[in-house]
Amino acid sequence: MCCSGSERDRLSIQPVAYIRTDFKEKFGIPRQPGLVPGLTGTVEFEPEFRTPDVVRGMEDFEYLWLIFGFSENWDYSREGEPEPKWSKLVRPPRLGGKEKKGVFATRSPFRPNGLGMSAVKLLRVDTVNPENPLLIVGGADLLDGTPIYDIKPYAAYSDAHPKAGSGFARPEMKFLEVVFPEELLRKVSEEKRQPLIGVLEQDPRAAYEKKPGYVYGMKFASYDVRFQVRGDVLQVVDVVCSEEQHIK
Numbered sequence: 001m002c003c004s005g006s007e008r009d010r011l012s013i014q015p016v017a018y019i020r021t022d023f024k025e026k027f028g029i030p031r032q033p034g035l036v037p038g039l040t041g042t043v044e045f046e047p048e049f050r051t052p053d054v055v056r057g058m059e060d061f062e063y064l065w066l067i068f069g070f071s072e073n074w075d076y077s078r079e080g081e082p083e084p085k086w087s088k089l090v091r092p093p094r095l096g097g098k099e100k101k102g103v104f105a106t107r108s109p110f111r112p113n114g115l116g117m118s119a120v121k122l123l124r125v126d127t128v129n130p131e132n133p134l135l136i137v138g139g140a141d142l143l144d145g146t147p148i149y150d151i152k153p154y155a156a157y158s159d160a161h162p163k164a165g166s167g168f169a170r171p172e173m174k175f176l177e178v179v180f181p182e183e184l185l186r187k188v189s190e191e192k193r194q195p196l197i198g199v200l201e202q203d204p205r206a207a208y209e210k211k212p213g214y215v216y217g218m219k220f221a222s223y224d225v226r227f228q229v230r231g232d233v234l235q236v237v238d239v240v241c242s243e244e245q246h247i248k
Contacts, residue, residue, distance in 0.1 A: 013149050014046075014149075015046060015069070015147035015148060015149055016045060016046055016048075016049050016148060016149065016150065016151070017043050017044055017045045017046060017049065017135075017147075017148040017151070018043075018044055018046075018145055018146065018147055018148060019041045019042065019043050019044070019066070019068070019137075019140060019142050019144075019145075019146050019148055020041060020042045020044060020144055020145070021039070021040075021041040021042075021140055021142055021143065021144045021146075022039065022144070022192070022195065022220050022221040023142070023143050023144055023219075023220070024143075024144055024219040024220075024221075025143070025218075025219050026072060026143060027204060027216075027218055027219075028199055028204040028218040028219070028220060029141055029142070029143060030141045030199065030202060031093060031094075031141070031202075032107075032141060033118040033119055033120055033139050033140060033141045034119065034120070034121070034138075034139035034141075035139070035141070035198075035202060036139065036195055036198035036199055036202070037121075037138060037139055037198075038138075038194045038195035038198055039138065039139055039140060039141075039195045039198070039199075040123065040136060040137065040138055040140070040195075041120070041136075041137050041138075041140035041142065042134055042135070042136055042137075043066070043134065043135035043136075043137060043148060043151070044132075044134060045132070045133065045134075050131055050132045050133065051130075051131070051133070052127050052130050052133050054133070055125050055127070055133050055135070058122065058125055058135075058153065059122070059124075059125050061122060061153040061154060062121065062122060062154070063119050063120065063121055063122060063153075063154035063156075064119070064120055064122050064135070064137065064151055064152065064153060064154055065117055065118070065119055065150075065151070065152040065153070065154055065159075066117065066118045066119075066120055066137075066140070066142070066148055066150075066151060067115060067116075067117050067148070067149045067150040067151070067152070068115070068116050068117070068118065068142060068146050068147060068148050068149060069114050069115060069116070069146065069147045069149060070084065070109040070110075070111070070114045070115070070116055071114075071143070071145070071146055071147055072143060084110075084111060084112065084113060084114030085110055086103060086110045086111050086112045086114075087103060087108075087110050088102065088103060089101065089102060089103065090102075090103050090106050090108040090110060091208070092106050092108070092168060092169070093206065093207040093208075094168055094169055094207075095168055095207075096207045096208065097206065097207040097208030097209075098208065101168070105167070107169075115149070118140060118141055118142060119154050119159075120137040120138060120139050120140050121137060121138035121139050122135065122136075122137055122138075123136040123137060123138050124136045135151075174203075174232075175201045175202065175203075176200065176201055176202075176203050176229065176232055176233065176234040177201075177232055177233045177234065178197050178200045178201055178234050178236070179233060179234065179235045179236065180197060180200075180236045181236065184236055184238065184239045185236075185239075187223070187239045187240075187241060188223060188239060189221075192220070192221050192223070196220050196221075196223070196225065199218075199220065200218075200225075200227065200234050200236070201234075203229070203234070204216070204218055205229065210229065212229065212230050212231075213228055213230060214228065214229075215227070215228055215237060216228070216229075222241055222242045223239055223240065223241055223242070224239070224240045224241075224242065225238075225239050226238040226239070226240075
């Protein structure tokens with residue numbers, strides 16, 4: 001007998017890990033994983049799972065699926081357990097934020113269960129400390145501190161369908177020309193420069209909120225980056241390290 005909708009159908013899940021990334025806020029995060037290869041993240045397991053046994057054999061795979069929670073999209077205003085904010089219809093950025101699509105026809109973060117999935121490149125399994133194995137991954141499109149609910153190996157023979165239709169989510173990327181003055185670029189550590197430029201090239205602004213000449217602010221790693229966009233050119237106008245802000 002079908003018992004859909006009953007209380008016992010509810011699944012309670014807890015994070016197995018959290019990811020550390022350079023994205024301190026939602027603004028600026030790439031809209032899909034792998035779009036900026038230079039980005040890296042570190043998956044840190046919760047105490048219950050800090051054993052090399054849980055990652056045994058993982059190094060045989062090149063990519064992983066991260067099943068995560070959109071932790072910033074929950075409603076904490078109600079009494080009792082917080083619930084994810086969601087809408088039946090959403091406005092995909094790829095369509096300029098003007099056309100509505102059903103939530104299950106999109107990858108919108110505003111979902112009934114607040115779950116997302118990202119395919120990330122496994123750079124290495126760090127077991128230097130056997131009591132706290134770490135996963136170093138590339139191309140992660142996740143906010144710093146995002147809870148990870150499950151990790152699965154990516155199997156190319158079944159998971160990849162390169163000829164499949166992608167609907168309105170066709171890969172029609174339009175990159176901006178980034179003008180980054182040398183004196184400002186020098187404020188950014190060398191290992192963060194290319195990933196930061198890669199994020200800026202993809203236009204961090206919301207599709208429905210593009211104001212020519214407006215100064216936008218984006219937090220990346222320990223930097224507060226200010227920029228303007230005119231046409232297809234993004235001009236960085238200031239970079240402030242968070243340590244500098246603290247000193248001031």
